[in-house]
Amino acid sequence: MAQLSRAVGIVLRTQNHAETDRIAVLLTSTQGRLDVLAKGARRLERQSGAALDVSNLVEVIYYRRRGLALLKDVDLRQAFPCIKGELPRLETALAGLAWAMRLVPKGQPDPGPFRLTLAFLESLDRGALPGPLKLGYELRLLSLSGHAPHLEGCLRCGGEEGLTWSPQEGGFLCRACGGEGEPLSPKLVRTLQGLARLPFPALGRLQVDEALLGKMEGLLLEFREAQLSR
Numbered sequence: 001m002a003q004l005s006r007a008v009g010i011v012l013r014t015q016n017h018a019e020t021d022r023i024a025v026l027l028t029s030t031q032g033r034l035d036v037l038a039k040g041a042r043r044l045e046r047q048s049g050a051a052l053d054v055s056n057l058v059e060v061i062y063y064r065r066r067g068l069a070l071l072k073d074v075d076l077r078q079a080f081p082c083i084k085g086e087l088p089r090l091e092t093a094l095a096g097l098a099w100a101m102r103l104v105p106k107g108q109p110d111p112g113p114f115r116l117t118l119a120f121l122e123s124l125d126r127g128a129l130p131g132p133l134k135l136g137y138e139l140r141l142l143s144l145s146g147h148a149p150h151l152e153g154c155l156r157c158g159g160e161e162g163l164t165w166s167p168q169e170g171g172f173l174c175r176a177c178g179g180e181g182e183p184l185s186p187k188l189v190r191t192l193q194g195l196a197r198l199p200f201p202a203l204g205r206l207q208v209d210e211a212l213l214g215k216m217e218g219l220l221l222e223f224r225e226a227q228l229s230r
């Protein structure tokens with residue numbers, strides 16, 4: 001019998017495999033992303049419900065064979081029913097988990113991203129405002145991944161005037177220091193700084209208008225991709 005291992009993780013994504021199998025990507029507390037293959041999962045789910053649903057917190061027992069982690073048992077720890085009961089919350093959770101999928105590598109022993117993602121899902125499940133919470137989560141995940149944007153004034157001179165967004169340079173860059181394009185509104189600059197600083201419970205109560213949220217979401221996405229391609 002192969003040696004059994006155990007892990008606690010959040011289901012980031014699932015994908016059908018062969019006739020009745022499923023591959024689940026977990027964000028674990030001890031080894032970053034972990035892909036587990038659940039043999040016969042789709043057949044079993046018809047009888048016993050789907051423990052491996054996206055955003056669930058699960059405990060898995062698995063063994064390795066030819067480099068694959070094969071699921072032996074799965075235990076549902078937390079299902080976040082309020083997230084699943086409300087479409088905007090579910091969409092926010094899925095968008096957040098896609099960030100973890102992109103930023104957390106396989107085999108990473110740091111438990112930080114797991115703890116952060118769990119706190120994000122718990123806040124979302126308890127009724128936090130989805131938009132600000134998600135941006136706060138993304139900013140923290142960037143920091144934990146070593147890609148924190150520089151948000152305290154211009155990254156070269158520290159100035160507060162005429163700040164533009166420079167994903168390549170790593171954050172705010174003023175026009176005098178070579179920042180290109182339209183300067184960002186002072187309101188956007190302050191809000192982004194607040195989102196990076198406020199703790200989760202407070203973040204989930206922050207009222208930010210939709211247009212500003214959309215704009216900041218675009219800036220962070222652009223930033224993430226620029227940082228990952230460096």
Ligand SMILES: [Zn+2]
Pocket residue numbers: 154155156157158159173174175176177
């Ligand atoms: Zn400057």
